[in-house]
Amino acid sequence: MATISFYKYQGTGNDFVMIDNRDQRFDKSNLSLISHLCDRRFGIGADGVILIEESASSDFEMIYFNPDGSQSLCGNGSRCAVMFACFLQIIEDETAFMAIDGEHTARIDGDLVHLKMHDVESYEEIGEDYLIDTGSPHYIKYVESIDTIDPIAEGRSIRYSERFSEKGVNVNFLEKVNTNTLNIRTYERGVEGETLSCGTGCTAAALSLGLQQELASVNLQAQGGLLRVDFKKENGRFSNIYLIGPAKAVFQGQIEV
Numbered sequence: 001m002a003t004i005s006f007y008k009y010q011g012t013g014n015d016f017v018m019i020d021n022r023d024q025r026f027d028k029s030n031l032s033l034i035s036h037l038c039d040r041r042f043g044i045g046a047d048g049v050i051l052i053e054e055s056a057s058s059d060f061e062m063i064y065f066n067p068d069g070s071q072s073l074c075g076n077g078s079r080c081a082v083m084f085a086c087f088l089q090i091i092e093d094e095t096a097f098m099a100i101d102g103e104h105t106a107r108i109d110g111d112l113v114h115l116k117m118h119d120v121e122s123y124e125e126i127g128e129d130y131l132i133d134t135g136s137p138h139y140i141k142y143v144e145s146i147d148t149i150d151p152i153a154e155g156r157s158i159r160y161s162e163r164f165s166e167k168g169v170n171v172n173f174l175e176k177v178n179t180n181t182l183n184i185r186t187y188e189r190g191v192e193g194e195t196l197s198c199g200t201g202c203t204a205a206a207l208s209l210g211l212q213q214e215l216a217s218v219n220l221q222a223q224g225g226l227l228r229v230d231f232k233k234e235n236g237r238f239s240n241i242y243l244i245g246p247a248k249a250v251f252q253g254q255i256e257v
């Protein structure tokens with residue numbers, strides 16, 4: 001048996017097992033262990049596992065795993081990683097860290113983390129829907145009311161459709177509240193279920209609204225809390241994209257595996 005020390009963080013209800021793996025003791029190849037840690041009955045319970053490791057070029061590297069062991073950029077997880085790195089005294093209130101899609105910068109302001117996302121220069125319109133990659137792929141569908149849909153059944157049908165079944169896609173259902181506010185529910189690839197919020201999904205949702213009208217900021221009302229996305233749009237290309245929201249420690253513990 002081995003003992004793993006961990007911290008639990010959440011960003012607007014998207015929750016993660018955080019492990020300080022600068023000593024490289026955690027076996028990243030053990031995907032069944034990743035799934036076990038995420039299991040809400042037999043493990044710790046989380047939407048993903050995040051390892052903090054040394055980086056030769058940045059303050060630290062974050063390595064994100066979905067519960068099924070797949071990897072992607074995780075926006076809320078990145079915000080939690082920044083807050084965790086500050087707790088570990090790796091950084092103070094500003095950082096440049098490495099993630100699966102390259103380096104990101106971020107800034108801590110109280111409970112909030114401002115995470116700079118990579119520019120988005122292309123997207124696809126599929127009928128009235130959108131496909132936008134913000135570090136992970138997102139299918140965007142606008143609906144009359146997010147309270148009357150079944151995000152798991154409808155999300156699964158898109159995620160496992162012929163076009164997306166092999167690589168998967170996250171599916172976001174949006175309801176317009178006003179000109180710059182959206183209600184959002186997300187079916188997440190790799191979780192294969194609904195999460196209470198999805199950072200890269202909120203970012204894609206905000207950009208989809210920015211394609212429909214002149215905006216520089218969108219409020220996202222997710223099931224787990226409020227996120228804001230600021231951006232600049234020029235010639236249909238998005239830059240200066242910031243995902244802004246809270247990231248908080250919940251508890252720490254040890255697990256025997």
Ligand SMILES: N[C@H](CCC[C@H](N)C(=O)O)C(=O)O
Pocket residue numbers: 014047066070071072073074075076077136137170188189190191197198199200201
């Ligand atoms: N499940 C997503 C990655 C995590 C996205 C979400 N948790 C976020 O905050 O961006 C995927 O495999 O594309």
